[in-house]
Amino acid sequence: MFNRNIKIGIAAGLAFMSLSCADADDSYQEVLPLVAVPDNFPAFIDSKANPLSKDGIALGKKLFFDKRLSGDNQVSCATCHQQNLAFSDGFALTRNGISGNALERNSPALINLAWAGNGLFWDGGSNNLESQAFAPLAHQDEMHQNLTELIEELNGDAHYPRLFKIAFGRAVNQADIVKAIAQFERTLISADSKYDKYVRGEPGGEMDENELSGLRMAEQFCFSCHATPLLTDNLYHNNGIDNDFTDDTELMSKRGRARITHNSNDLGKFRTPTLRNVEKTGPYMHDGRFTSLQEVVEHYNSGVLASTTLDPLLQQDKKPGISLSEIEKKQLIAFLKTLTDYKFLNNRRFSEL
Known part of the structure; x- marks a missing residue:
């Protein structure tokens, strides 16, 4: 509580x-x-x-x-x-x-x-x-x-x-x-999503089998960077959305953290966003390239691009990324939707009026 x-x-x-x-x-x-x-x-x-x-x-x-x-x-x-x-x-x-x-x-x-x-x-x-x-x-x-x-x-x-x-x-x-x-x-x-209530053993925290299966996958594949309870480690990672970091725009966005540190080891690394309320915060990634949670999950399943700065957790086996079945993808998304905090989204203390 x-x-x-x-x-x-x-x-x-x-x-x-x-x-x-x-x-x-x-x-x-x-x-x-x-x-x-x-x-x-x-x-x-x-x-x-x-x-x-x-x-x-x-x-x-x-x-x-x-x-x-x-x-x-x-x-x-x-x-x-x-x-x-x-x-x-x-x-x-x-x-x-x-x-x-x-x-x-x-x-x-x-x-x-x-x-x-x-x-x-x-x-x-x-x-x-x-x-x-x-x-x-x-x-x-x-x-x-x-x-x-x-x-x-x-x-x-x-x-x-x-x-x-x-x-x-x-x-x-x-x-x-x-x-x-x-x-x-x-x-x-x-801090008042269904998942939070589940963790704290509060009413409203009952999760179905799909959500629980998704939680187990998140614990295995996601929580290393999206660490609980904040669901972010507040660190910087290359999650394989690019492998060419050439960028001459004003903010040199593709360079990620390297724009600030001038360290080539930080190329393509971006601050880990929290997964809290992730159902409501799309489009996703630093440039909003993914419009849905389905696209995000599919990226990690089949779209991760290898590079020298790719996060080691995404370099398992011979193929970058993580391997998920169609059922597992749906279960993971079901869990992600338990992170929506409707009290936060509607709390009048944060509203204009």
Whole structure:
């Protein structure tokens, strides 16, 4: 069951407050503790540089849904990170940014980021949520916002100056904009799927034979990288989707982690996405090339490409990949669907209204 006595520094025991953008009187509505972490999860370790507070989270939530963060006031963080899709956007390479141009990488889901301590973005190009937020704010194809102009806009709002003062004790500024957004994102904890209830022995966790068979296959073939309970190891792997890493695009996406480390041993390695809510977070891979779970499973069955940096776990026997029968493929997908956390997808504490 969930541990309601979470120690997170000075924030222990505080209430999470929900702020509606439409609240003319800036009133707050008390709902849940700041974060609710289940007993089977790692301990929540708060950021020393940006500890959670009820007011910081509420401000971050308001900013997350505010389209004024974009240069044309038409794009918010939530445009590409929609709650019903586990804070992904359903596109392979979205065109929903300010320019209308397709991005070079798939928009990742925002799930359990409080434990993402080994780099963000597909190649680990950002070290933490605070620095990560600056990239989409500034990028010409995403939000393309002039941060000086953004501060002017927020200062002109009837509520923001007071909210920044309450949350951080200062006037509106660039650092606290991204700190507030990061605080809200650290509360996006998903841990209440059928699989979680099965693990914790809770009602609603009853799994049928196909799902249990799929779980056994996941334990054998998937959990080495998609490690429990987060269902990611937060590391970087080459899973054989390419074997030619030549790339002269802006982000050199095919190079994967090597774009950051400049180490040829990291060519084609990408950050392991969590399998949580994977039914809702397609299209899949860093470039969204697979549209369905069936395509993903078939890749591992018959499409893995050999290269010098291919993960050793996919180099078993003479043929790269893993061998699955048609029944086993269906059973594995049946299990993957037990990772959908409907409470997370519909939780009003994460919603705009």
